[in-house]
Amino acid sequence: MDYKDYYKILGVDKNATTDQIKKAYRKLARQHHPDVNPNDPKAEQKFKEVNEANEVLSDEDKRRKYDQLGADYQRYQQGGGGRGQGGFDWSQYAGQGQGGFGGGGGDPFGGADFSDFFSSIFGGMGGGQRAGGQRPGAGQDYQAELELTLEDAYRGGPRTLTVNGKSLRINIKPGVEDGQTIRLRDQGGPGRNGGPAGSLYITLRLQPDARYTRTGNDLTMDVPVSIYKAVLGGEQVVDTLSGPVKIKIKPDTANGTRLRLRGKGFPRYQHPDQVGDLYLRLNLTLPQHLTDQEKELFQQLAALRPE
Template identity: 75%
Template sequence: MEYKDYYQILGVEKNATKDQIKKAYRKLARQYHPDVNPNNAEAERKFKEVNEANEVLSDDEKRRKYDQLGADWQRYQQAGGRGGFGGQGGFDWSQYASQGGGFGGFGGAHDFADAGDFSDFFSSFFGGMGGGHGRTHSARPAAGHDLQAEMELTLEEAYHGGPRTVVLGERKLRINIKPGVEDGQTIRLRDQGAPGRHGGPNGSLLITFRIQPDARYVRTGPDLTLDVPVSLYKALLGGEQVVETLGGPVKVKIKPETANGTRLRLRGKGFPVYGHVGQHGDLYLRLQVQLPQQLSTQEQELFRQLAQLRGEAVDQPS
């Protein structure tokens, strides 16, 4: 009988925390899930192995007993495997064995949804050793596993929301995204995960959104910041400026003698507030005054005259 090293299966250390175990399990379950690997016997085997490891290591009592078992098994191997199960030179295996069938060493068959999904390590060792009873259990309904997926969106797509398609192996799922999703936000779609077993409910699909950086906008929660170029003449004399926003063009009044870097606040023109229809953050405009380029001789002369009127000395061209 082969000993199952559940820590090695999940790729974690023996002192791993519950969060580390959970993270490792979800990553591997997603990697080897049958929906992602259709008709792949090796992936199916690994998927069952990962589930078995998680069943034990995610439960404090099961993990404690398993750690005790691992230490005894190591001593047994170091002794050359002498004594069989409880014989001289070995140790007392019967402390782990079922006394009434099922997976008694780990608390009984009711702890597992479908013992057929677990290895001979469970059926032979925890189900049949010591007491001499075979494995007896009834298949109980169990929920399917949750599936995880990531979806990339542009800032504009996150702003507007709308229908998108999620591909899960050979299955395509059409979803509708609410406007205003944030980077790293996860939504849960119930009943869209792995199928339940023996009449149990399906698991959920967890979708995490990744919002691509945008060259124009800086997003802070529901607020947006946008740099807006303004001509020198408009900054000095004032006027109207049309600003293209994610929600469409907006006219903005520029006051005379507006300084470079001035911030304007447009209330309700920012990002939608997720889950609150009609609510938006604010849009902040940073005005960037643009100096005229490639001045003609006449334009240069006019600027010199303006400088003289302001009492500023300007060098004459050589």
């Protein structure tokens, strides 16, 4: 029987703290969860291994016995033994966990399917009992998405969404980004045997806005300007997310000229007093459906400025 390196499976050091183990487990469990990777046997197998590793390393007694086994197995290998060879005496560890360990407590994502290695050492305690019942376990984490307009993300405010039939009212802070995830503690599945409820992870999806292009906290907007105003200069009102603003167009303004409006961009997330800029890209528009008199005037202008 092969030895399983649970520390390597979770990607943590052998001196890792309980919090470090829990953090590594939750990250890997979400990454390889069957709901996230449907019909992927490799992800399913990895999910089972991560659950098993957490079941051992998150339990003080299991971890201590596992560490002792690991030390003995390492000495065996250094003495010339090989992985999977029959020279190592597994019997001195087999069944040590029977009747002594509760299972499933570290699996907030549901289910436990342990290997022969685990069952041999800990007695297959996926559903075992300890005095007083099963060990408390955290509830399942839930995933949800919430669509927002650009103005919703700019202004923030309360929003309501329904998850698993439960209506939740949350407050969106100004400046959120597309793909940003918000965690709501204790809004996931109920805990087992008095354990804490899981968390709800809400991924924010910002709908495209035809008016603006967002780059970080800066916005860019195309502004149509008549050729007359571009030549002679003038004033024009543009709509920004914070309200209408009057801008000045200088005479002889070229097509594609960019103007910068400071503080008219997007607020920085969790720092609403820090706001990006709005860049206006002036696009000159040509008059359409000219009258005969207008065409004559353009001809006169062209004659005055020959190429």
